Amino acid sequence: MFGWVLWRDLILAWRHRADVLATLFFFIIVTSLFPLGIGPEPQTLQTIAPGIVWVAALLASMLSLGRIFGNDYQDGTLEQLLLTPQPAYLVVLAKLLAHWLVSEVPLVIIAPVLGLQFGLSENTLLIVVVSLLLGTPVLSLIGAIGAALTLGLRAANVLVALLVLPLYIPVLIFGTGAIQATVNGTGTKPWLLLLGATLVLAFVFAPWATSAALKISVE
Amino acid sequence: MLEVLKLGCIRGDRRLFSDLSFSAGAGELIELRGPNGSGKTSLLRILCGLSSPAAGQVRWNGKNIRSLGEEYFRDVAYLAHQNAVKDELSALENLRIATGVAGNPLPKAQAQEVLERIGLKDRQHLPARVLSAGQRRRLAVARLLTIKATLWILDEVLTSLDDAAVRLSREFISDHIKNGGIAIVATHQDLNLSVERMQRIQLSP
Numbered sequence: 001m002f003g004w005v006l007w008r009d010l011i012l013a014w015r016h017r018a019d020v021l022a023t024l025f026f027f028i029i030v031t032s033l034f035p036l037g038i039g040p041e042p043q044t045l046q047t048i049a050p051g052i053v054w055v056a057a058l059l060a061s062m063l064s065l066g067r068i069f070g071n072d073y074q075d076g077t078l079e080q081l082l083l084t085p086q087p088a089y090l091v092v093l094a095k096l097l098a099h100w101l102v103s104e105v106p107l108v109i110i111a112p113v114l115g116l117q118f119g120l121s122e123n124t125l126l127i128v129v130v131s132l133l134l135g136t137p138v139l140s141l142i143g144a145i146g147a148a149l150t151l152g153l154r155a156a157n158v159l160v161a162l163l164v165l166p167l168y169i170p171v172l173i174f175g176t177g178a179i180q181a182t183v184n185g186t187g188t189k190p191w192l193l194l195l196g197a198t199l200v201l202a203f204v205f206a207p208w209a210t211s212a213a214l215k216i217s218v219e
Numbered sequence: 220m221l222e223v224l225k226l227g228c229i230r231g232d233r234r235l236f237s238d239l240s241f242s243a244g245a246g247e248l249i250e251l252r253g254p255n256g257s258g259k260t261s262l263l264r265i266l267c268g269l270s271s272p273a274a275g276q277v278r279w280n281g282k283n284i285r286s287l288g289e290e291y292f293r294d295v296a297y298l299a300h301q302n303a304v305k306d307e308l309s310a311l312e313n314l315r316i317a318t319g320v321a322g323n324p325l326p327k328a329q330a331q332e333v334l335e336r337i338g339l340k341d342r343q344h345l346p347a348r349v350l351s352a353g354q355r356r357r358l359a360v361a362r363l364l365t366i367k368a369t370l371w372i373l374d375e376v377l378t379s380l381d382d383a384a385v386r387l388s389r390e391f392i393s394d395h396i397k398n399g400g401i402a403i404v405a406t407h408q409d410l411n412l413s414v415e416r417m418q419r420i421q422l423s424p
Contacts, residue, residue, distance in 0.1 A: 001319070001322050004319035004324070011308065011312070012305065012308070015308075016307065075301060075302075075303060076301025076302065077303045077305060077317075079269055079297075079303070080303045080317065080321075083267060083269070083292050083295065084289075085321070085322050086289055086322065087288075219270045219271070
């Protein structure tokens, strides 16, 4: 059943690939605006790079949150999914895995290319990728709670941003911390471990909170 | 065996119904009647476990459905007002995915057979977006046949169906009941089903 939900969401995303590309291009454009606006000073660019890549990733993943449950809520398939003989936790997990693969993994793949604009070294680019790999699932997991709570509300998009962005702060701090530490030559390991710990926490609690929120929204 | 005990439902500050009790055993049809806004859909949503009642409880084989959780969903098929059909998927994909998600994957040939029965065979590869309202309803009805639940909870099942499809749906419901299933149907039209055990529940406005 988990596989069917995953498969279903992947097909649906493929049929809506323009939406996915829009998120990706948003990420590319936002990160590219900063070198243009701030100037080509390598020193400055290297200092601001971690923050910019991460903030852009947060905003880009915010854009795609509405898609996780929104369409399913409108056409009534969400309540059918909740009526299937499996824990809602697993339904949510399958949908989030699909969402992460479709909306976040492309960001992780393109990030090192964008990092080149900021004159980041190879080693630093590697840490950019690793920190995003650990951090972006947390963005999907936490974002889903907000998306589920605001289903069917007016101005849901703005509300999601207000709910979710503050919760993204730990990920932002740990993610940028890891990249900054590589640039400065101090240890990256503690930062990555913290990111990993956040991921484990989010993995355990967020789908559970999301399914509770979904049941309230559907009722 | 479904038992409804002293059920009450409040929407906003309006009491839709209270102290509603009935039960349905294998091979029984329950026809739910009442004017618009009398709480038919609310009752059905409580019965299938999507909403919780303001008072009372629903029991399935002697256990409260709230504590049964997913185990109860294995036995229930709910056909809502909305067809729960995905526009982007073809009729065949819709049927196979809905059935797979519900836990009993359907081989392609079998899915095509069901689509043929319901009259969507030559539309099976078209995206559901281009199907008419009636055809989408047919697709939703087809799902009932494939997910193999004991308890059917149907909300205005005959809406937007043409004569042929109405006849088919009636046939499906009476077959289901003859095979020992239970059906709870909210409807405005007469179902005219020849079943042995039938109750009519009238909700007042």
